[in-house]
Amino acid sequence: MVTRAESSIGALVAPLVLGVLSAGCGGGSSGGGGGAAPPTTTTLPQLSAVSPTQGPPGTRVTITGTGFAASAQGNAVFFGAAQATTIFASSATAIECEVPPGATAGTVSLSVSTAAGASNALSFSVSAQGGGPTIASLSPTAGPVGTTVTIAGTGFDPNPAANTVTFNGTPTTVGSASATQLTVPVPSGATSGVVVVTLSGGSSNGVAFTVTQSGGSGQGASGSRALDYLSAVPFTNLLIEVDSVQGAAPDAAALDRLRARIAERCNKPGGVTLLVDDTVASPGFSNWTVSQIQAFEQQHRDHYPSGNTAVLYVLYLDNGSDGDSGNSRVLGLSYSGTSFCLFKDSVQSASTLTISGPVIERAVLVHELGHNLGLVNNGVPMQTPHQDTANGAHDANTGCVMHFSVETSLVSQLLGTVPDQFDAACIADLQAAGGK
Ligand SMILES: [Zn+2]
Secondary structure, three states, X not given: OOOHHHHOOHHHHOOOOOOOHHXXXXXXXXXXXXXXXXXXXXXXXXXXXXXXXXXXXXXXXEEEEEOOOOOHHHOEEEEOOEEOOOEEEEOOOEEEEEOOOOOOOEEEEEEEEEOOEEOOOEEEEEOOOOOOOEEEEEEOOEEOOOOXXXXXXXXXXXXXXXXXXXXXXXXXXXXXXXXXXXXEEOOOOOOOEEEEEEEOOXXXXXXXEEEOOOOOOOOOOOOXXXXXXXXXXXXXXXXXXXXXXXXXXXXXXXXXXXXXXXXXXXXXXXXEEEEEEEEEOOOOOOEXXXXXXXXXXHHHOOOOOEOOEEEEEEEEEOOEEOOOEOOXXXXXXXXXXXXXXXXXXXXXXXXXXXXXXXXHHHHHHHHHHHHHOOOOOOOOOOOOOOEOHHHOOOEOOOOOOOOHHHHEHHXXXXXXXXXXXOOHHHHHHHHHOOOO
């Protein structure tokens, strides 16, 4: 018995003739040694080159040489023991075919048999079964330029530089790599489209990634996405993603209040989902700057508006803000169109015997939400004048959650309870802009 792999070891076996060509299909078929068929006078096929010289099953290759059968059926092409099942074209001097699914990974002998017999062999490198690298998932699946994306899959090269990753054709630099995971930043200039990993042996499947707009934190200025939240078009659903720094954990009841206020005012027939997500070690900033907050968001945020789902990103931070001065501390900050933060330590330090931390916390959450919903006069127009212009995008009414004191340590000076409701003037603004 002589397998195809053995018979293709060059000129030593050149005289070997296949008994019946059609019997040569499949792996390990035997050559008909011992004169199973009479040698013909036709010239044996002779291979001169193959291009490319490597690739996973499914790769289209062109073999050049002489003595091929003009009809595709007259040529049997072997990658090791596996016979090509798809031959696109053939002539006396060229065959175009596909590396068969059954080809064994590694270097194999490529040969062609015709009725006249078997050719010489060329080396061909078959990449790992399954077509080289495969992407299983991306996380996140959307984000602005600079977002760190984790690519999970198989067949990656542990050497970062050996993997080429493109976002809709724009290459990026691989940060870390293992056989099953790559981390990459969304490259400058990238546009929405598929992410593909390419190794020397072939390219992966493509998985869709949405590049969101840059500018500020990548999500526009506070209030700029108000209509995305208020209206049911284009987003029927809303996801609240909450990340926190260790030691600044959210109060569950306060988050429930935030979600309830959203459900009251935002047209989201598909629902409002609360995702309490990562808890991250503190980077140790004593007074967070906006750019530090934005960088922290880019590092840890997993969800951006996409498909039918709008996203509100809520960040719980420790220590204080660079906007603090003396005893006056900032409790929260809406710093982009789709995100705000809360300074948990400052919220706690603002609490008094009569006003608890959780009561302040829920008010601050609703207040910052209000800024993201375009209040006051910060993305949605006022239906009646109610802005406290001396204090920015805030409500003149001390009974409204949008009063400026709610997001400062002055909150404890509010008489009675801390409001966590929008007043009638704010509600009218939200309704006029598509809200409820
Ligand atoms: Zn405010």
